[in-house]
Amino acid sequence: MLRLAPALAIGILLGPVAFGILATLIPAFGYLPSLGAFEVSTRYFAEVWATPGIVQSALLSLSTGLVTTAVALLVVFLFVAGWHGTPAFLRMQHFLSPLLSVPHAAAAFGLAFLIAPSGQIMRLLSPWATGSTRPPDLLILQDPLGLSMMAGLIVKEIPFLLLVTLAALPQASVARSGQIAGALGYGRMSGFLFTSWPAIYRQIRLAVFAVIAYATSVVDVAIILGPSTPSTLAVRLTQWMNDPDLALRLTASAGALVQLGLTLLAIALWIAAEWIGRLVRLSLERRGKRLARDQWLRGTALAATVLAGLAVFAGLAILAIWSVAGFWSFPDALPRNFTLDTWSRALPSIGRPLSITITTALAAVFAATALALACLELEARTGRTGGSRALWFVYLPLIVPQVSFVFGLQLFFLNIGLDATWLALAFVHLVFVLPYVFLSLSDPWRAWDQRYASIAYGLGATPNRTFWRVRLPMLLKPALAASAVGFAVSIGQYLPTVLIGAGRLPTITTEAVALASGGDRRVIGVYAFLQMVLPFIGFALATMIPAFLFRNRRDMGTAA
Amino acid sequence: MSALIYDGVRIALNGRTLLDIQANVEAGQTLTIMGPSGSGKSSLLAYTGGFLGPAFEASGAILLNGQDVTQLPAYRRHTGILFQDPLLFPHMSVGGNLIFAVPQSIRGAERDERVAQALAHAELPDFADRDPATLSGGQKARVALMRVLLAEPKALLLDEPFSKLDSGLRDQVRSFVFAEAKRQNLPTVLVTHDEADAEAAGGQVIALG
Numbered sequence: 001m002l003r004l005a006p007a008l009a010i011g012i013l014l015g016p017v018a019f020g021i022l023a024t025l026i027p028a029f030g031y032l033p034s035l036g037a038f039e040v041s042t043r044y045f046a047e048v049w050a051t052p053g054i055v056q057s058a059l060l061s062l063s064t065g066l067v068t069t070a071v072a073l074l075v076v077f078l079f080v081a082g083w084h085g086t087p088a089f090l091r092m093q094h095f096l097s098p099l100l101s102v103p104h105a106a107a108a109f110g111l112a113f114l115i116a117p118s119g120q121i122m123r124l125l126s127p128w129a130t131g132s133t134r135p136p137d138l139l140i141l142q143d144p145l146g147l148s149m150m151a152g153l154i155v156k157e158i159p160f161l162l163l164v165t166l167a168a169l170p171q172a173s174v175a176r177s178g179q180i181a182g183a184l185g186y187g188r189m190s191g192f193l194f195t196s197w198p199a200i201y202r203q204i205r206l207a208v209f210a211v212i213a214y215a216t217s218v219v220d221v222a223i224i225l226g227p228s229t230p231s232t233l234a235v236r237l238t239q240w241m242n243d244p245d246l247a248l249r250l251t252a253s254a255g256a257l258v259q260l261g262l263t264l265l266a267i268a269l270w271i272a273a274e275w276i277g278r279l280v281r282l283s284l285e286r287r288g289k290r291l292a293r294d295q296w297l298r299g300t301a302l303a304a305t306v307l308a309g310l311a312v313f314a315g316l317a318i319l320a321i322w323s324v325a326g327f328w329s330f331p332d333a334l335p336r337n338f339t340l341d342t343w344s345r346a347l348p349s350i351g352r353p354l355s356i357t358i359t360t361a362l363a364a365v366f367a368a369t370a371l372a373l374a375c376l377e378l379e380a381r382t383g384r385t386g387g388s389r390a391l392w393f394v395y396l397p398l399i400v401p402q403v404s405f406v407f408g409l410q411l412f413f414l415n416i417g418l419d420a421t422w423l424a425l426a427f428v429h430l431v432f433v434l435p436y437v438f439l440s441l442s443d444p445w446r447a448w449d450q451r452y453a454s455i456a457y458g459l460g461a462t463p464n465r466t467f468w469r470v471r472l473p474m475l476l477k478p479a480l481a482a483s484a485v486g487f488a489v490s491i492g493q494y495l496p497t498v499l500i501g502a503g504r505l506p507t508i509t510t511e512a513v514a515l516a517s518g519g520d521r522r523v524i525g526v527y528a529f530l531q532m533v534l535p536f537i538g539f540a541l542a543t544m545i546p547a548f549l550f551r552n553r554r555d556m557g558t559a560a
Numbered sequence: 561m562s563a564l565i566y567d568g569v570r571i572a573l574n575g576r577t578l579l580d581i582q583a584n585v586e587a588g589q590t591l592t593i594m595g596p597s598g599s600g601k602s603s604l605l606a607y608t609g610g611f612l613g614p615a616f617e618a619s620g621a622i623l624l625n626g627q628d629v630t631q632l633p634a635y636r637r638h639t640g641i642l643f644q645d646p647l648l649f650p651h652m653s654v655g656g657n658l659i660f661a662v663p664q665s666i667r668g669a670e671r672d673e674r675v676a677q678a679l680a681h682a683e684l685p686d687f688a689d690r691d692p693a694t695l696s697g698g699q700k701a702r703v704a705l706m707r708v709l710l711a712e713p714k715a716l717l718l719d720e721p722f723s724k725l726d727s728g729l730r731d732q733v734r735s736f737v738f739a740e741a742k743r744q745n746l747p748t749v750l751v752t753h754d755e756a757d758a759e760a761a762g763g764q765v766i767a768l769g
Binding site: 383462 | 606609610611613614615633634635636637638639640641643645647649650651652653660661663664691692693694707708711713717
């Protein structure tokens, strides 16, 4: 059984992507028998091309992907370069870690409530600073350049890239290299750039590609914060895919391939930029640039990181307040009264989305955790790792845009009669949950002292007994933490849920995003609050269960 | 017939031979492998215990009480091992660590009885419910030894088990371990870089590197 685990995991990571793209490719060229389309042609690509504003949509997607990734990575680089090994660094790590579990849509709503013309910042500035008792007539949200959408993505990708970078730090012996460079007169940041960054970047590169892919094709954040005249390519594709006019599905398939090409183009442009960045670094190195006066830059880096974190936290707080707000007029900083009316009005319709959200997440997380454990256990028993190729498989579903293959999967499920079923939904969630669970679990699992297993074997315990009685209990904390990460990922899934559920399997996230156009801040507050509270409950349980089980075992608090 | 026989055991890493050993260890006797760190001396214990990493190339036979165990998986060899650290399972109580080692063929109240005897023998009565983290270094070392012995091993493997103890404690734990190995009539393989260990073991010594 255990021997089959890696093949099964690779099948789950690779199969849906490959199959989904294939199932998009065929209708894109006009072949979709269930719609009576048999004629092979390129006319659907021509239709995509002829859609008004399509080039503008594509350019918006491209620029969003590149700008978001560049800014988020720059902030993370400057912050790590300037502050690694300091107490401030550790504090920021604790401050930003919880943000990873906040679904993108909730963070985007929070930011919207913060920066909108009638949002919290304007309320706090009015009327004393703005001189106005009415919201200014500014197009802040959904601006045509997509700046607020980029901001919403950047504040969410900074914690992600920071945590990925943190995981890569221990292998790079950053402190020692920094001291040596410092002794040679290099600044803290330039020393880090020259000695540690190349090795760290190599390790986080796939995660950076995943951010590019995500930001070029994101749908939920783009609906909430992005422009609508025109929207991003992925948003328009999603509209076509859900259009009652079934003929549009052929055009949508062609568009999904255009999206795939666009994301690949963004990654190609990024690789070109990497190459230029490398030349600049080498040139600075060769000229022995010390760049020692970096105090101002360190300060800027810290400020930018704090600002990004604060924006999300403040946004979430505002969401919570709106969900219990009574009468609240502009420019009051707080509602005049608090009420549970919104909650009691929303409650009757929350039950079904909530139970679909939780059962889907639990099923996907259980399967993903079991698979990841099986793969890692097999690796420990045989002493053979999948190597760097395995990492590509793990990242594959994160690097191929969701909209480019999930639509194909929807057509596939439709053909085998499993469309809009809970089973199909849980399976597709598994595809996206598995990479995160595996990535979270593999480091602590591999860091475990293998001598414990040698001792158990020497005592005559079988490998299975050793796994269940020694290894799994000792690694329960990271295993549950990885499950909590997976749970948060499942809660946050928007596009796969909308496409696979075909509107018949609502979750908290799809309901929240659907409310975006209505603009009822109180109801949005309720759903977005639930969106952030569910992952939080997951993490709380993942911390409390081991703490309770091992409350009388001092070393279990620190071990692994 | 010796209790533990290394018949032409050769271990190499990346084409470099680390050790090449022909040795017989009688029951109750100790074979000491001396060598600096990096000489690959611990790889002999890993090969004996059945947990040598795939990077090593090893050949030659290991016979335990006349049985060739070279191809047996680690958990069927019954070679108890002590490392530098006591490595008590941190999620179990002291008693839990010990009862985990008692062979499954022993059932019921007899299991608890064995654990109680072992604790009494290690002069740690009433320690069954304790958290291993609250024990002193010497106490942990004794529990680790008792855990190995409760599993009724056919041989004892010692991987520098005294090197991390401070000098006063070291002599005490060392004599306890060797006395127990002798009492249980176990063939023992000791890997160390400390001359005093070799002297205390008092058997054949093979120097590496």
